[in-house]
Amino acid sequence: MNKATELIKPPVKKNQWKFAVVFLVLIFLYYIALTTTDLTFRGSSLSPAAIFKRLFWDPFFLADVRAKIPEYAYYMFETLLIAYAGTLIAAVLAIPFGFLAARNMSKISGLGKWILNGIRAFPEIMLAIIFVAAVGMGPYAGVLAVGIHSIGMLGKLYAEVIESIDMKVLEALRSNGANRLQVMWYGVIPQVIPQFSNYAIYRFEVDVRSSTILGVVGAGGIGAPLIIASMQRNWEQVGMMLIIIIVVVTIIDLISGTIRKRIV
Template sequence: MDIKDIKKPKMSIKRRVQVFVIAAILIYLYYVAFTMTDLTYRGSSLSPLNVFERLFIGPFTDEVALSKIPEYIMYMVETVAIAYAGTLIAAVLAIPFGFLSASNMSKVSYIGKAILNGIRAFPEIMLAIIFVAAVGMGPYAGVLAIGIHSIGMLGKLYAEVIESIDMKVIEALKANGANPIQVMWFGVIPQVIPSFSSYAIYRYEIDVRSSTILGVVGAGGIGAPLILASLQRKWEEVGMMLIVIIVVVTIIDLISGKIRAKIV
């Protein structure tokens, strides 16, 4: 039989009406978006080339930016410390949530997964705004925001690791009369610890990047001086801070990558 002889199924009238209605709605939404949105630019009079030059060349020639390198490094150290404290809290507290969410370890895993989904629904910046209002401006709010959000992410990853363990080891221990504590200590923990450690280190890399933004809302770190300098059009200082962030994040990525390679 020739391929041309095969008749294509015709689209029903109901289906055509649905497609037409959806297309009409999308066209209307695009029309409203482009006609009612103010697209005029009220930024700096500098050209993009000038801004780029001041961002990446100016920091090496501007005396003010060069003189503030130690200050920016200290801000970045604070950012790294915020990420470390938040990740450490999350790496520990996410373990019980991981076991609660694992279907092969918990009979109410749906409750654990619902809790983790609820935690992950709030981004770090939103949590930082809440904690700044609750505990005041400073690194403490940033640590809480990073820690709580990371619990949701690490808890989900931990649960997936626990669900993928070799259950034959658990069954063998139970068959030999091991109690629940012995099963957990000798059967589960040795299988999950390498992956737990690897995920925690990888999450730390992500939290370092996230914590650079939390300073924008007063949660400590390099984010506050970065946004302040950008609002004041001090592009040389912005560029220097970006260089410091790039160097530190790159070093952390290289170190954590080697550590994770040895663990896994």
């Protein structure tokens, strides 16, 4: 058999040792966590069935809860606007970061990936706390938090799309005398725009879910009244807000899924 066609066997023993070491380390960490964490909790006087009834059944039959539906709908609309504005900012600003992190487009792709990794290291809630302290409470802080975090996620996805483009198209354009700008406009952009749009729409779905909790730290949206009602054990109001969130998120998923299928 030709040596060039021989299959290279993986170092089985070496991989087994690595797996064993990782497995033992995880067992040790789980042991430390389970033996040092206080797992006791204060039980509720209500049964799970009673709480579920108050969350998803009683709100439809209480006039004072139904009267708050327009108010909760306004907070949910504010949440949608926070997610939309943040995603729009990220979808635009992530493009240069994506090209910077793409190996086939940038000579310093390692720096671009490092920047994107650094941005993604901070969750939205932490960024919201920082921006609330910097610019004050309100939706503006939520938009900044969602937008900055989404830049890290979309930039990484954009870079992967750019790295997977057909380079033969670019070579053909260069061989016909196209300059760098023409190569980008006619060779790269048409290949990446559909996937960019697909990822941006999908990211909007994720940001809607993320924006619902930013109000907990004062970044606007439905999160603030939701956490206040839950702290007061007003499960009927909590249930009505959860129902509104579920309905809106489901509708957005259906619409965005249809749009993404047509794009791709």
